[in-house]
Amino acid sequence: AQSVTQPDIHITVSEGASLELRCNYSYGATPYLFWYVQSPGQGLQLLLKYFSGDTLVQGIKGFEAEFKRSQSSFNLRKPSVHWSDAAEYFCAVNDYKLSFGAGTTVTVRA
Amino acid sequence: NAGVTQTPKFRVLKTGQSMTLLCAQDMNHEYMYWYRQDPGMGLRLIHYSVGEGTTAKGEVPDGYNVSRLKKQNFLLGLESAAPSQTSVYFCASSYSNTPFFGQGTRLTVV
Numbered sequence: 001a002q003s004v005t006q007p008d009i010h011i012t013v014s015e016g017a018s019l020e021l022r023c024n025y026s027y028g029a030t031p032y033l034f035w036y037v038q039s040p041g042q043g044l045q046l047l048l049k050y051f052s053g054d055t056l057v058q059g060i061k062g063f064e065a066e067f068k069r070s071q072s073s074f075n076l077r078k079p080s081v082h083w084s085d086a087a088e089y090f091c092a093v094n095d096y097k098l099s100f101g102a103g104t105t106v107t108v109r110a
Numbered sequence: 111n112a113g114v115t116q117t118p119k120f121r122v123l124k125t126g127q128s129m130t131l132l133c134a135q136d137m138n139h140e141y142m143y144w145y146r147q148d149p150g151m152g153l154r155l156i157h158y159s160v161g162e163g164t165t166a167k168g169e170v171p172d173g174y175n176v177s178r179l180k181k182q183n184f185l186l187g188l189e190s191a192a193p194s195q196t197s198v199y200f201c202a203s204s205y206s207n208t209p210f211f212g213q214g215t216r217l218t219v220v
Contacts, residue, residue, distance in 0.1 A: 096141070102152040
């Protein structure tokens with residue numbers, strides 16, 4: 001069965017600093033991988049997705065993620081965070097149904 | 111183009127009452143899903159549908175029923191609400207393995 005692990009429950013980062021959120025997955029075949037962002041009281045917005053091809057994927061809002069098959073990882077990065085990046089981030093894997101990690105809450109300090 | 115629309119956005123129920131949550135999508139997607147979101151647990155799949163007239167159980171189906179009589183609508187029913195069903199419910203529809211989410215329904219059972 002597919003599963004997703006986000007090891008970090010909460011990360012605090014200074015505005016302007018870099019951010020990396022970890023995601024590990026368990027899946028038998030080549031996965032479809034996603035990162036979503038959720039602001040408080042809002043729905044989920046798709047940041048980026050990986051299906052195949054180039055292992056470095058660019059998304060919206062300046063985010064990117066790198067697929068590493070050998071490590072079963074799909075980590076999300078942003079070079080310089082803005083206060084508006086404070087939110088909860090979810091990694092997900094999809095075959096015919098989407099399975100989510102528990103989420104990582106990002107706090108941005110001034 | 112409204113995308114995925116959930117009705118209602120908020121609801122308070124008394125224990126034992128019944129209700130139906132409506133999810134409507136205007137993107138002609140085949141796959142539709144119902145998730146619940148609880149703190150620290152990410153999103154957990156309740157039921158899903160791979161096409162009109164079909165439904166299947168997800169990770170946490172107990173206490174819920176669903177119907178997909180029309181392709182654009184996916185209904186989630188609670189026959190006898192319990193406090194454990196207090197949650198935020200998200201609907202999603204999917205095309206080409208990419209799910210898109212509604213804004214959520216916040217349900218409180220007292």
